[in-house]
Amino acid sequence: MVIYIDILLIENFIINLFLLLITLKALRYKYYKTVYIASIVGSLYTLVLFMDNKILASLPFKIIVVLLMVMISTKNYKLLKNIKSTIAFIIMSFTLCGFSFAFSMIDNYYSIFSDFTINDYSIKYLLISIMGLYVVIVRVIDYLRDRALINNFIYDIEISNEKNTLFIKGLLDTGNALREPVTNLPCIIIESTFLENFNIKSNEEFSIPYRTIGEDGNLKGFKTNTVRIRGEDEEWKVVEVILCKCKNKLSKENEFNALLSRGVI
Structure with missing residues (x-):
């Protein structure tokens, strides 16, 4: 055999x-x-x-x-x-x-x-x-x-100021309750490479403390003129948020480039 x-x-x-x-x-x-x-x-x-x-x-x-x-x-x-x-x-x-x-x-x-x-x-x-x-x-x-x-948790995000307009995809992180402590505004974490054209003065920056399992620190954030979000089959909605920069890549497949805290929705 x-x-x-x-x-x-x-x-x-x-x-x-x-x-x-x-x-x-x-x-x-x-x-x-x-x-x-x-x-x-x-x-x-x-x-x-x-x-x-x-x-x-x-x-x-x-x-x-x-x-x-x-x-x-x-x-x-x-x-x-x-x-x-x-x-x-x-x-x-x-x-x-x-x-x-x-x-x-x-x-x-x-x-x-x-x-x-x-x-x-x-x-x-x-x-x-x-x-x-x-x-x-x-x-x-x-x-x-x-x-x-x-896809049910992916949102379109439009960010604009006097000079720039940015369109990116964001994932709603339901376990994320990050807020800026003074204004109590929810935060959107965005990969820093997408915010290079947004010039932020140091006196306009916010410092947002965060804590995760085994790690804590502060994120730098800022406000801009207009931020709009839109879910699937939904209308654009203007939201007041703090935008935070993130050095890490949020999605290996590049499906989204931002994380929305649950307070944004």
């Missing part, structure tokens, strides 16, 4: 990814892109079949590998939660094995008076194709859901 290692690894990668996704979906656990790394780890573990090592092929070691895959996928290190996920993964694996065995009996003769041998399994690639299709559909649905959620 000829075994192609590359095909074996690819098939096991798809199966592991399929099992991880349905397991975490069933448990309603959040997973990350590292689920692909976890699937690769599980796929590489298949190479143990070619080694004469009873320890690596033992049941406890298999459970450890599954536990590692779950931890990589969820980035969660709570023992009880990971044990629950591991048990669910194993149950899903046994269920899939049962289905696979049932389908194998279609292509292979079975008799209680003789040993059962799988000589042909033409439906295998159909099952793997279905798993691959499920993985693609889940990824597309997750992407569209995330995009729809983000």
Whole structure:
């Protein structure tokens, strides 16, 4: 029997990814892109079949590998939660094995008076194709859901003074309650590169104290003539706010360049 290692690894990668996704979906656990790394780890573990090592092929070691895959996928290190996920993964694996065995009996003769041998399994690639299709559909649905959620919180922002007018996208940060303490005006944090044309005198600047987990400090802010915001399918609304500069990039994909505190809306 000829075994192609590359095909074996690819098939096991798809199966592991399929099992991880349905397991975490069933448990309603959040997973990350590292689920692909976890699937690769599980796929590489298949190479143990070619080694004469009873320890690596033992049941406890298999459970450890599954536990590692779950931890990589969820980035969660709570023992009880990971044990629950591991048990669910194993149950899903046994269920899939049962289905696979049932389908194998279609292509292979079975008799209680003789040993059962799988000589042909033409439906295998159909099952793997279905798993691959499920993985693609889940990824597309997750992407569209995330995009729809983000779009609901994206606002158009127009900032203008005597000389300049700026149009940018801003994300409403519902957990952000930043306000300037004297005027009690809400703040909009904007990437500093977009405010280079707005010349602000030092006596016109505001100092806004902020505090986050493990960090605190002061932001420099200013007011300008007109700031308008507009949500999706909404009319422009003039708001009175303090604009704060931020040196960091707010979105890796450049989907927005400002953060609105909840007091702006």
